[in-house]
Amino acid sequence: MDKVYNHSEYEEKIYKKWESSGAFSPIVNKKKKPFTIIMPPPNANDPLHIGHARFVAIEDILARYHRMQGEPTLWLPGTDHAGIETQYVFEKKLREKGKSRFDYDRDTLYKMIWDYVQQNSDTSISQMKRLGASADWSRLKFTLDPDIVKVIYGTFKKLYDEGLIYRGERIVNYCTRCGTSFSELEVNHVERDDELYYLDYGTLTIATTRPEPIFADVAVAVHPKDKRYKHLIGKKAIIPIINREIPIITDAVVDPSYGAGAVKVSPGHDKVDFEIAQRHKLPILKAIDVDGRMINVPEKYAGLYVNQAREAVVADLTETGLIKKTEKIHHTIGVCYRDKSVIEPMVSKQWFLEVKPLTKAALAAVKTRRVRITSQKFEKIAVHWLKNLKDWNISRQIVWGIRIPAWRCEKCLNWEITSGLEPLECTKCGHTKLTQDKDTFDTWFSSGQWPFATLQTTKKGDFDYFYPTSVMNTAYDILPFWVIKMVMLGLYATGEVPFKEILFHGLVRDREGQKISKSKGNVINPIKMAEKYGADALRMGIVWGALVDNDISLSEDNIRGQRNFANKLWNIARFVLSNETKIRNSKHEIRTRPRVTNLDDKWILAELKKSQKKITKLLDKYRLNEAAEELYNFIWKKFADSYLEKTKSRREDAQAVLEYVLYCSLVIAHPFMPFVTEAIYQETGKDGLLINAPWIN
RNA sequence: GGACGUGUAGCUCAGUCGGUUAGAGCACUGCGUUUACAUCGCAGGUGUCGGGGGUUCGAGUCCCUCCACGUCCACCA
Numbered sequence: 178m179d180k181v182y183n184h185s186e187y188e189e190k191i192y193k194k195w196e197s198s199g200a201f202s203p204i205v206n207k208k209k210k211p212f213t214i215i216m217p218p219p220n221a222n223d224p225l226h227i228g229h230a231r232f233v234a235i236e237d238i239l240a241r242y243h244r245m246q247g248e249p250t251l252w253l254p255g256t257d258h259a260g261i262e263t264q265y266v267f268e269k270k271l272r273e274k275g276k277s278r279f280d281y282d283r284d285t286l287y288k289m290i291w292d293y294v295q296q297n298s299d300t301s302i303s304q305m306k307r308l309g310a311s312a313d314w315s316r317l318k319f320t321l322d323p324d325i326v327k328v329i330y331g332t333f334k335k336l337y338d339e340g341l342i343y344r345g346e347r348i349v350n351y352c353t354r355c356g357t358s359f360s361e362l363e364v365n366h367v368e369r370d371d372e373l374y375y376l377d378y379g380t381l382t383i384a385t386t387r388p389e390p391i392f393a394d395v396a397v398a399v400h401p402k403d404k405r406y407k408h409l410i411g412k413k414a415i416i417p418i419i420n421r422e423i424p425i426i427t428d429a430v431v432d433p434s435y436g437a438g439a440v441k442v443s444p445g446h447d448k449v450d451f452e453i454a455q456r457h458k459l460p461i462l463k464a465i466d467v468d469g470r471m472i473n474v475p476e477k478y479a480g481l482y483v484n485q486a487r488e489a490v491v492a493d494l495t496e497t498g499l500i501k502k503t504e505k506i507h508h509t510i511g512v513c514y515r516d517k518s519v520i521e522p523m524v525s526k527q528w529f530l531e532v533k534p535l536t537k538a539a540l541a542a543v544k545t546r547r548v549r550i551t552s553q554k555f556e557k558i559a560v561h562w563l564k565n566l567k568d569w570n571i572s573r574q575i576v577w578g579i580r581i582p583a584w585r586c587e588k589c590l591n592w593e594i595t596s597g598l599e600p601l602e603c604t605k606c607g608h609t610k611l612t613q614d615k616d617t618f619d620t621w622f623s624s625g626q627w628p629f630a631t632l633q634t635t636k637k638g639d640f641d642y643f644y645p646t647s648v649m650n651t652a653y654d655i656l657p658f659w660v661i662k663m664v665m666l667g668l669y670a671t672g673e674v675p676f677k678e679i680l681f682h683g684l685v686r687d688r689e690g691q692k693i694s695k696s697k698g699n700v701i702n703p704i705k706m707a708e709k710y711g712a713d714a715l716r717m718g719i720v721w722g723a724l725v726d727n728d729i730s731l732s733e734d735n736i737r738g739q740r741n742f743a744n745k746l747w748n749i750a751r752f753v754l755s756n757e758t759k760i761r762n763s764k765h766e767i768r769t770r771p772r773v774t775n776l777d778d779k780w781i782l783a784e785l786k787k788s789q790k791k792i793t794k795l796l797d798k799y800r801l802n803e804a805a806e807e808l809y810n811f812i813w814k815k816f817a818d819s820y821l822e823k824t825k826s827r828r829e830d831a832q833a834v835l836e837y838v839l840y841c842s843l844v845i846a847h848p849f850m851p852f853v854t855e856a857i858y859q860e861t862g863k864d865g866l867l868i869n870a871p872w873i874n
Numbered sequence: 875g876g877a878c879g880u881g882u883a884g885c886u887c888a889g890u891c892g893g894u895u896a897g898a899g900c901a902c903u904g905c906g907u908u909u910a911c912a913u914c915g916c917a918g919g920u921g922u923c924g925g926g927g928g929u930u931c932g933a934g935u936c937c938c939u940c941c942a943c944g945u946c947c948a949c950c951a
Contacts, residue, residue, distance in 0.1 A: 178910090180910085180911075181911075181913065182911095182913090366947090366948080373951080383951090384951070385951060386951065387951080430949070430950085430951095431950090431951085432949095432950055432951085434950095435950055435951075436950085436951065440950095440951050441951085447949095447951075448949065449949050449950085449951070450951085452949085506950095506951095508950075508951085509948090509950095554878065554879065555878090557877085557878065558877080558878060558879095558946080561877060561878080561947090562947090565877095565947085653945095653946095654945085654946085656946090657946085657947085684945095721887090721898095721899075722886060722887050722888075722898085722899070722900095723886080723887055723888080724887090724888080727879095727880090727887085728944090728945090729886085729887085730885090730886055730887085731886095732885090732886075732900085734885095734886090734899090734900060734901085735886075735899075735900075737900095737913080738899065738900065738913090740913065741911090741913045741914095742913090743913090744911065744913050745910095745911065745913080745914090747910090747911080748910040748911035748913090748914090749910070749911085750910085751910045751911075752910035752911080753910080754910095755910070798890090800888095800890090802887085802888070803888070803889095803890095806888080806898065806899085809898090809899085810898085817910085817911085818915075818916095821910080822915090
């Protein structure tokens with residue numbers, strides 16, 4: 178054995194040994210309770226960042242621990258097509274070449290993105306392997322695998338047949354640059370300074386920050402109790418420039434104390450206005466098209482972009498004296514979470530999922546602990562979401578995704594929903610020309626079905642045996658996007674919860690507690706860290722010091738310290754095993770607990786037992802940080818600094834105990850530091866692999 | 875505006891049911907070590923547990939209040 182543990186010499190070889198031994202694939206045994214984790218699939222085209230390393234560390238510790246406990250353990254890996262995310266990245270690449278998605282037809286674009294993702298899809302997988310992930314790669318799934326898509330279609334059809342899918346003209350968050358609508362959750366709100374314009378509407382003055390869509394106004398609204406306007410209710414106001422009359426109505430959302438206490442209602446281009454229009458059954462007019470240009474407006478504005486139109490309208494209103502005054506205001510506006518451009522609320526035909534029946538069931542499951550959220554604070558957040566979730570717009574105007582299996586009859590405009598196959602004829606009128614909707618599903622609609630979609634399409638019997646899965650572990654920031662959707666759709670499609678427990682983990686921040694982002698330049702590349710200090714050190718560094726629930730500040734110092742710990746363990750082994758020739762020829766079995774009379778021997782064996790029990794208990798409670806600390810403390814302080822030093826004067830006598838304690842240390846350390854422990858185990862000359870060793874309870 | 879958190883050593887964080895002298899790692903200081911490891915050992919000690927009030931025999935822990943900070947959500951045009 179070398180003087181220092183050189184991880185780069187061992188890690189790759191050891192991983193190959195594990196993989197080829199089949200240790201990652203569970204052996205189904207109906208008599209035993211399985212342990213199952215479905216991996217949150219990373220984006221297929223992205224390299225791993227430090228956040229991925231956190232879930233790899235956590236889930237691999239759990240998988241290895243339960244595997245050693247003798248449970249048939251399946252950690253099922255996958256990758257995600259990540260619709261908007263990936264298309265956005267790809268379009269950025271196109272832009273670098275001076276191209277855009279409009280230069281290609283749908284099928285070509287899809288194929289190009291497919292190829293691009295294929296090129297990169299091995300990266301994240303090999304990087305997870307680099308970190309020691311003991312996932313069953315023979316069951317790897319991709320969210321666009323045809324059999325997965327079939328499951329998604331089946332669920333959509335069931336939802337449609339049971340009346341939970343509807344197509345409605347609804348106001349959606351539309352990014353004119355991305356050319357797609359976004360869910361509420363994908364819109365960011367940023368603060369901005371703007372002008373508030375007071376416009377003369379003939380009978381009264383209204384205040385608005387957006388003068389350009391006044392052409393699509395259908396009413397002016399005031400608060401029902403506002404005395405200033407009481408005499409005007411039911412009368413008419415006049416839209417400037419075009420001089421069209423619109424009714425003056427009342428609605429409680431209007432804040433009498435803000436602005437003029439009177440607002441224009443443009444339901445085609447404002448969320449609040451849309452809701453007012455719904456309540457008052459007002460028509461919906463459009464003044465802005467999906468490309469962000471003006472339509473249905475006086476000729477001089479037609480075709481202008483929104484901000485150009487605003488300038489022009491303001492100039493004209495100023496000239497005619499119809500702007501009573503302007504005020505500076507500070508407010509928040511919605512921007513696209515991808516490219517930061519201003520979100521244009523727009524009326525558009527979209528597919529919606531009525532969520533109430535699903536959230537109701539999910540809420541009951543959470544409250545009765547059929548699905549147990551291991552942290553109280555996240556349970557509260559999940560409950561809050563389930564109570565307040567609005568109907569879910571599941572269609573996206575992008576090509577990179579699962580195309581919605583909806584065909585419209587060209588004759589009678591009836592929609593035919595199938596479970597994937599193109600319908601031959603319209604079931605209503607018999608017409609044979611039908612065209613498929615261009616939209617694709619929101620990525621979360623398909624990934625929300627991931628736990629059962631994967632298990633229904635891997636090996637025969639997998640679903641029956643492994644579902645519901647044991648625990649779902651993922652970062653808390655996707656609780657509303659993904660986790661509650663999995664509970665909702667899992668319950669709906671299978672009648673069972675998708676997982677019995679949810680273990681949320683926190684985000685990884687840098688040592689100053691800053692969120693890690695490329696623009697801040699504080700990214701910690703997990704692979705670089707693993708290359709420098711070893712995967713074991715990185716894993717320990719990640720679980721060390723903070724609860725799984727909480728955000729962690731990861732520093733290189735921390736990882737270096739754990740590298741030292743790995744080396745410590747290595748050198749303990751070097752000390753214990755170095756006497757092999759002299760002492761270790763008595764056919765002693767290192768896995769057997771020796772009988773002892775010496776007080777030091779008794780002490781270390783008792784401490785070992787205590788630590789084993791404690792670590793087992795802590796792992797069962799997902800208190801990985803405390804388990805890691807206990808491990809560190811036992812091996813370094815008790816075993817090395819204390820016991821091992823004392824044996825130096827009585828080596829032969831203590832050898833059996835040293836070997837046994839070393840072996841047990843390898844076992845309890847293995848989930849955390851799989852490589853160095855396996856490397857040492859191989860040095861003992863014993864058969865087999867440590868990964869398959871039984872846990873010592 | 876709403877929800878959920880956080881505040882403990884210089885730094886990053888634990889502290890479970892309210893119970894002994896509040897802990898760990900890193901950093902720091904001193905001493906030591908050729909033979910398992912300098913990726914080492916031994917020793918050292920730093921705390922108004924954010925402030926204030928309350929409950930209690932007893933509070934870092936429970937309650938109230940204030941302050942500071944964070945995250946998510948949101949409909950003030």
